[in-house]
Amino acid sequence: MDKKMKALIAGSTAVMCLALAGGVSAKTIKIGITQNNVGVDSYQTTYEKAFIAAAKADPNVSTVVLDAGGDVARQIAQIQDLIQQHVDAIIVWPTNGKAVVPAVKKAHDAGIPVVITNSNIAKQGMPYIAAFSGPNNIKQGEEAADLMCKALNGKGQIVQISGKPGYTTAIQREKGFEVQLAKKCPGVKIMATQPGDWNREKSQRVMEDFLVKYPKIDGVYAADDNMGVGALNAALAAHRAKDIKFVGATNFAVGYEAMAKGEYYGSVYQSPVEDAKNALKTAVEVVEGKKVPKMNYFPTPPIDQQNMKNFSKPVF
Amino acid sequence: MIQLMIGRKLDLSRREQAAGSLGEVALQVEGLSCGDLYQDVSFEVREGEVLGFYGLVGAGRTEIAETLFGLRRPTAGTIRLGAEELNHIASPATAIAHGISLVPESRKEQGLVLGMNCRDNMTLPQVGDLTSGPFVSDGAEIAIFDQYRDTLQIKTPSWRQAVGNLSGGNQQKIVIGKWLAMRPRILIVDEPTRGIDVGSKAEIHNLIRKLAGQGYAVIVISSEMPEVLHVSDRIVAMYHGRVMRTFTADEVTEDSLVAAISGIDQGRAA
């Protein structure tokens, strides 16, 4: 029975069993999570699986796993539904850092602690959350800027392919990258920025247009490796990949492989498993009344062709 | 009084010439029923004969035509086509295969694709046969169009004209041409002259007689008494989904016809 259930997608059904079991023993901690958009990319899916696995490993924890499908309004509805169920803590992966603030406040007012995961809530919401757990997206942008600067020896002209317009992660990485590059590496100029919508094919198309427009491109910064590899594909097809340094973020398996082949310069390593475990641990500690730091960043080190041996290949 | 209403005398003289030249029974319907629409309808049509269906709107005439054309499934009865006996006709395609053609009641809604040109409308039912290899043969199509344009004297600047731009009479002729081109054994025309000018009306009446003369079995459904009296050899009078009486040309009078279709002489129907 259990095996068959596992075979079912994402093991979410198993979690339902756990949730039911949770109802029986009163001592377990019930944690609700509303994710941003599972299935939009592998990172979020792997995160979800890791989260469920981590929760299952802890007999004292039961979970309610929800997905907002990228829709702010639906996420707010889900937070309301979780308050309705009187969970012990709510973990929110904000679809938008500002828009969820009032809903988080509502949970806070209802006495339910909120842990924000992966991408942070706006500063107006900080008083209402118990903790944040996740990567530092601005810092990641900065790390990528440093990588780019190193790759080009401080001089050159690059293009940027950003994430989906309007989403926090996209905005923060872009900002971190641009500010740091201007500050630390004035010799490297960003000629143009276009969104790649976290979509490899879109990014490939944008890069093809860039390749036509600019006879000389020294580097490409893509807000994740999925888009970075799309840009690499375009450059390979145009036989210009050798002259261009590719820097991405959130190291994907394809990015890791391209790095191993020497086609891809570097990225920022970020493990969704770590991300998920960290979030659950933080939430449990909050419920148990332990003192936790408000900002719980997990490390996201830069990865490039030299140091990649120290990292295992991402599973997504 | 009825004569006053209609304003002219019956003209039965023409009938004698047709009599005697009738051929085989082309279609025989036995006890055909379709839910509440019509019940226990029986009649036959011979080759060379025009059978008129007369009745008020809602009497079930159009529904019978639609059943014969495979658009409705009857709940009881049989349909005999030549030697073949059927319980129902599955679809218009089957009806066409059996040599039945239907010129429908509403030419704009049921008869024509208004945005399509004259030729394409006319060849639509048989476009699958007018091919050379996998492609539609332009020549074969134009030949058919030219033939029926001349026969029916359709007035259009060119076959490329969208039928929506033609006059009502010419539109109706396209529909009739479309079904004549199928060379049917049984031609059903439902309200063939509704909403068209007097000249075209007369042309269409003559055409129907001529077709019968050529050996077609023709069923004419009409709500206009002069029309039905003028073109038919025999007339089926319907009221409320039932056949009240079948008149031959000799016995029909306007009084008896009106009585039949308004249910007055219900007693005789049984």
Next chain:
Amino acid sequence: MSDNPLKSAMQWLARNPIWSFILLIFIFFSIANPYFFAIQNFKNILVQTSTIGLIALGMTLVMINGNIDLSVGAVVALAASLCVDIQDWHIFAGWGDWAILPAVLAALAAGTLLGALNGLIVWKTGVDSFIVTLGAMLGVRGLVFVYTKEQSFFASNFAFSDFGSSNIGPLPTLAVLFILCTIVVHFLLSHTVHGRNIYAVGGNRAAAVNAGIRVGPHMLVNFMIVGFFAALAGITLSSQMGAATPNLGTNYELWVITSVVLGGTKLNGGAGDIIGTFGGVLAIGILRNGMNLMQVPAFYVLVILGAILIAVLFLDKQLNRKGKEELRL
């Protein structure tokens, strides 16, 4: 004798499959999930459906007219952004909570104007509303990004988001607003000349012209109404969140149209009513809420929603069949 009311109730349900469907899922979720059957949850459902619901009210009018508006999702985002941004403008700094007023008015005006623009183009050019608003769907979203420069806005005045979560008596304010608007639009559609004309224009445009209805301006008004309601939905949504994001309302047009059609409005126009639309909105709201509470995995939710949409359409078709002797087209 005593089974007569029951019988007529059953007949009514058979004619309105959406309400039988609501009854069905209501009973199902009440039994299947311990959290579903609770007053607080019903309030949640009402608030959660109010956004789609408000737009659906306007959309019903436009669709009975035989038109459609695909740009409502983008209008929601524009209205929300305007509303949240403007109340923080410096010139209103001294207004206190009253700063919300010009913000709301500006948002409503923007929505109504965009509706008027759509309507005017449909009227004057004769281009199909599907195309006009498909273009606007993209273009208005572009306007949102031009205005917001990709930024989200946050209402620093909590009075705005407090309004979104406030109550009037026992009911949430937003639910009351939604129900009030439903009643008003229902009245407009069923008891006014304009309402009667909506059916006339949708049923047979040529006949409506002959009857002396000025079809162009008439349609324009309905586009303004749906624009107004899309903007109102944007405002209530942003007040629920106390914030606005440029991606707000993505895909809402699809869900709105779905609810309206589930409620029995014909896509070709000429038929439909507000009660039905209310049912359609409620059905989707209950489904979503119930599946959330039951933790149906997100992937399956998509399949289930799609399947139910088709199933209800199928059911409707079966129930409205005239019988075996129907014309087989």
Next chain:
Amino acid sequence: MAETHTTASLAPAATERPRGGQGENAMAETRLKQIGGLLARQGIFVAFALFMIGFAIFSDRFLSVENIMSVLRAAAIIGVMALGVTVVVIGGNLDLSVGSMLSFSTVMVVDLHDKIGPGAAIGVTLVATLGLGAVNGLLVGVAKLNSLIVTLGMLSAIQGLTLIYSGGKNVDIANQDTTWFKIFGRGYIADIPTPIVIFALAAVVLHVVMAYTPFGRRVYATGGNQTAAVFSGIRRNRVVFATYLISATCVAISAIILGSRVMGSQNNVGQGYELQALAAVILGGTSLLGGAGTIWKTVIGVLILGFIQNGLLLLGFEYYVQWLVTWAVIILAVWLDIAAKRGRLWSPIA
């Protein structure tokens, strides 16, 4: 001669619209009619030519062979889809499920590539996609449900199916350089990128099918007047069913190009493509009411959308300006088209 009989049969539904206001401005109207007569046939070409000239003036790289090839290659994916959608729309229906169907097929072909080999992967994907098309076809053609809602429901359901199939993960092809699968998206046939060749081939085949075969005629008749088509002995069910199979086949071909071009896929890769494809179809002058339209004009519609995006990017505009421009272009192009057909600029609606 070749295309005359279809174009001629595509007369607008103008006959159904009330006419009025004749007499006033008679001179201006005749002149407009004369220009209109030309534009009605070539309007979309004129618009396209104007665009190309406009962009070429402002960007010297725009008309380079390199750029044109690159735009065409990228446009081929939506292009092939749009061809299939054109057939469905001419038949009087809509297909909004093509976007999520594209995601489904791409994820499947890429995922199966490493598991069962490229040939088998293509075969299985084609069958699975046709299966989805058949569901659309059964629901719309046989059960006669409204196509907008059916395909909207399918959009959602197929999206879910894709996620269930992949478990929400991205899929990738391991040996990108060695597989022959790369030919579809990255290869060249006689120096022309394969996607362009496939797009052109698909366009020619479908154009011939729609313009010269009995099947094509039946699709036009069904879309033009469904009732009259049935009354003419056309088996409407089968015709509509077949249009959805054609649409699904086109999606599968797009998916193969896309999978080969990217050598990987995400679960949402085709999101929103249905509306882009539909926009291309509409730009090509195909009426949403059905019964009118041509395949090759859809090709022009695809090219316009592709080159707008590319041209504005080359000129350095922000992405949202592209959206604003597309808004205006869609409405203006369709307006131009119908104004030319009805012989007057403004609509006769009172």
